[in-house]
Amino acid sequence: MVAPPDNDVLRARALHFKHNGSPALSGVSLGVREGEILAVGGPRGSGKTTLLRCLSGQLLPQQGEVWFNSVPVHTMGPLGRERLRRDRFGWIDPVPVLVPELNAWENAALPLMLRGTGRRHAKAAALEWLERLDVGECARKRPHALLQSERQRVAIARALVSCPTVLFADEPTAPLHRADRTHVLRTLTTAARSHGITVVLATHDAETAALADRAVTLLDGRRVTTVHLPPATGTEGRAACSLSA
Ligand SMILES: Nc1ncnc2c1ncn2[C@@H]1O[C@H](COP(=O)(O)OP(=O)(O)OP(=O)(O)O)[C@@H](O)[C@H]1O
Numbered sequence: 569m570v571a572p573p574d575n576d577v578l579r580a581r582a583l584h585f586k587h588n589g590s591p592a593l594s595g596v597s598l599g600v601r602e603g604e605i606l607a608v609g610g611p612r613g614s615g616k617t618t619l620l621r622c623l624s625g626q627l628l629p630q631q632g633e634v635w636f637n638s639v640p641v642h643t644m645g646p647l648g649r650e651r652l653r654r655d656r657f658g659w660i661d662p663v664p665v666l667v668p669e670l671n672a673w674e675n676a677a678l679p680l681m682l683r684g685t686g687r688r689h690a691k692a693a694a695l696e697w698l699e700r701l702d703v704g705e706c707a708r709k710r711p712h713a714l715l716q717s718e719r720q721r722v723a724i725a726r727a728l729v730s731c732p733t734v735l736f737a738d739e740p741t742a743p744l745h746r747a748d749r750t751h752v753l754r755t756l757t758t759a760a761r762s763h764g765i766t767v768v769l770a771t772h773d774a775e776t777a778a779l780a781d782r783a784v785t786l787l788d789g790r791r792v793t794t795v796h797l798p799p800a801t802g803t804e805g806r807a808a809c810s811l812s813a
Contacts, residue, residue: 576635577602577766578623578734583632585618585789592618593629594789600734605757605767607777610786616770619786620736623768624657625649636734654682658732658765662739664719666711672722673698673707679730690729697725700755716743721752728759734766741776753779 576599585593592615600606600623608616621627623634625641626649634641636656641649653659658679666675677694681687698704701721703714711719720743727735740756741749757779760767769780777783785792 575601577637578768579633579635580619580623581633581635583619583622583629583634585615585622585627585629587618592789593622595632596786596789596791597632598784598791600766600768603761603764603766604782605760605769605780607780607783608768608770608786609772609774609777609783610792611772614786615789616772616786617738618789620738620768620770624659624734624736625652654679656733658727658730658735660724660727660735660737660740662742664711664716664723664743666719666722666726668711671708671710672703672714672718675711675722676725676729678726679732683730693729694725697729698722700759701725701752717745717748720744724752724756728756728763728765731763732765734768735760736768736770738770739772740769749776 578600579598581597583593583596584591596615596619608619610616618627622629625634625636625644629642632642636652639652641652644652667678670678673691673694676698677687677690680690680693685693695704695707698707698721701724703718703721703725706714706718706722711722714722720740724740727737737756741752744752753776757767759765767780769776771777
C-alpha cells in the first residue's frame with residue numbers, strides 16, 4: 569500500500585461499491601488536491617453520493633483504497649473513521665438534518681462543541697457564520713420554526729464553522745430557490761478558498777460545477793473523461809466538459 573502524492577489531500581484508487589448487490593461505483597479513481605474545489609458531476613444515480621460517502625469514510629468500499637493524506641481510510645475501523653469525520657471533515661446533505669431540540673446557533677456550533685471548544689467561543693463563531701449565510705436573525709429559532717431554505721443555510725454554517733480540512737457537499741443548494749443558490753454557493757466557495765478548505769461538491773447542475781476549480785464526471789458508477797477549459801472572463805472557477813464514457 570503506497571500513500572498518495574503529497575499534494576493530494578484525498579485519493580481514491582479503483583473504488584468498487586455495490587448497494588445490496590447493485591453496482592454504484594465500478595473502479596473509480598481520483599485525487600483531490602489540497603485547497604481545491606472539486607465538482608463531482610453526473611446524472612442522477614451515477615454514483616456521486618456513494619463516492620462522497622466512500623471518500624469521507626461513511627461507507628467502506630468493497631474494493632479499492634481511500635487515502636486522506638497518508639492515512640488509509642479503507643483500513644480504519646468504525647471508531648477511527650468516526651473520529652476522522654468529526655475532527656477533519658464537514659458534510660452537507662441535500663436535505664438539512666438538524667437537531668430539533670437545539671436552536672439554529674446551537675446547531676451551527678455543534679461541531680466546535682464536540683471538539684471541546686468553549687460555549688462562548690463556539691456561539692460567537694456560529695453567529696458569524698449564520699450572519700454570512702443571511703440567517704443571523706434565525707439564531708434563536710428551533711428548526712421547526714424555520715423554512716427549509718433557512719434550515720439548509722444553518723446546515724451549511726454548521727459544516728463551515730469548524731473550518732474542516734475537507735468539506736463534502738452533496739447537492740448543497742438542492743432545497744434553495746434558484747435565486748438564492750448562487751449567493752449561498754458563492755458564500756460557501758469564498759469561505760472555502762479564504763480558509764483553505766478543500767471541497768468535494770456533488771452536483772448535477774453545470775452552473776454549480778462551473779464555480780469549482782475542476783470537475784470530474786461520473787456515469788453509471790464510472791469516471792468519464794474530463795477536459796479543462798480556461799477561466800472565462802467574469803466567472804469564478806473553471807469550466808470542464810466530459811467527452812466520452
Ligand atoms: N441505499 C441504497 N440501496 C440500494 N441502492 C442504492 C442505495 N443508494 C444508492 N443506490 C443506487 O446506487 C446508484 C448510485 O446512487 P447514488 O445516490 O450514489 O447516485 P447519485 O449520482 O448521487 O444520484 P442522485 O443525484 O440521485 O443523488 C443508483 O443506482 C442508486 O439507485
